Structure formats: C-alpha cells, structure tokens
Amino acid sequence: AQSVTQLDSHVSVSEGTPVLLRCNYSSSYSPSLFWYVQHPNKGLQLLLKYTSAATLVKGINGFEAEFKKSETSFHLTKPSAHMSDAAEYFCVDALGSGTYKYIFGTGTRLKVLA
C-alpha cells in the first residue's frame, strides 16, 4: 500500500540555523507531493507542492523541497529557522495524479530554540 514516511517525529533547531525535515514516499508511479504546516490549534496550510515541472520546489516563508526520484524522497528545508516556524509539518502524497485522496505522513514537530 502507498505510504508516506516522515523519518523524524520531533526536530529541534536553534533560531537562525538550517531546518531539514525528511519525507520518503512509496508511490510506484509519479507521485503528487505536498508539504503542509499546522500551527497550534489551527488548520493545515499548504507550504509547497511538487507538480513534476521542477524537482526543486519553492514555497512560502522561505521553505523549499527537492524531489529525488532515485531516493523516493521529498525533504523540506529552510536556510534559517525563525521562531514562528515552530509548528507541525506534514508530508502528503495524493493517491495518483488526478485523485483527491491524500495520504498523510505522521507529522514532524519542529521546535525552534532561542
């Protein structure tokens, strides 16, 4: 069955240092991948999406992700963490292009230390 694996349930970084949140997918076909962020007591907000047009995808708030087919990965990065980045991040794969059933990873909680 298709799955999304977020390798770290918790990540802590110091403010101003780089962020790396890891995601691996298991689609046997070309995936449709997304990163969402959820701040406390809020709904999910789209950070970025992979649409096969480019392997390096830029999103909001300085985040970007690189699609690597050979590694079946879609890791999320940011050069410099800000306190406001503290939240939970979800990697998502849609069940085949053109469908609407999202498969969510289990989430990574990012903590930013002052």
Next chain:
Amino acid sequence: DAGVIQSPRHEVTEMGQEVTLRCKPISGHDYLFWYRQTMMRGLELLIYFNNNVPIDDSGMPEDRFSAKMPNASFSTLKIQPSEPRDSAVYFCASSPGFGEQFFGPGTRLTVL
C-alpha cells in the same frame, strides 16, 4: 474570502448524545473533505464530496457517522450516538480541483 468556516470550534458532549459538526467551504470550490485527527491515528480522510455528491466514504468509521452536503455552501458531519473514542479534532477542507486543499480551523470534539 473568509476561508473555510467550521462550527462549533469546541464541543463537549456526553456519551450517547448526537453531535453535529458544520462546515462552510470556500465559495466556488467543488470539492469538500472531512478529516479526523487523533494522536494515535494522525489525519484520516473520512469522506469527500464533489459538487455536493459523496464520492468516497470508505474512511467513515462506522454507521454512527454520517455526512451530508445539501448545497454547495454547507456540509454536516453527524455522529449518533457519540462515544468517547470519537474524541478528536475534525477538519473540513475544500478545494477547487486537484492540488491544494484549504483547511478550516477544526472542531475539537470531546465525548465524556
């Protein structure tokens, strides 16, 4: 646009009571989704609608759960009777098509 609107934001009820959660999608969005989020199971898709028609309800846990979309601007998720294991945050999301889903703030349900 106000975004996806959900009500109530918090609901506390007793086991056996009926619970109705409400959602107003973003105007013009043809797709509406109901999700449940718990610590144990993460985010789960319960059901989604296209043009007010239920397309896939395979995620609805059991017959106690039902969802309706009587028109393009309103949907309900009902639990009858409610049980403590239904305690979770329920999200509604809408989408204009394949791609981004826009999530509401969620309803935190506690069943005592």
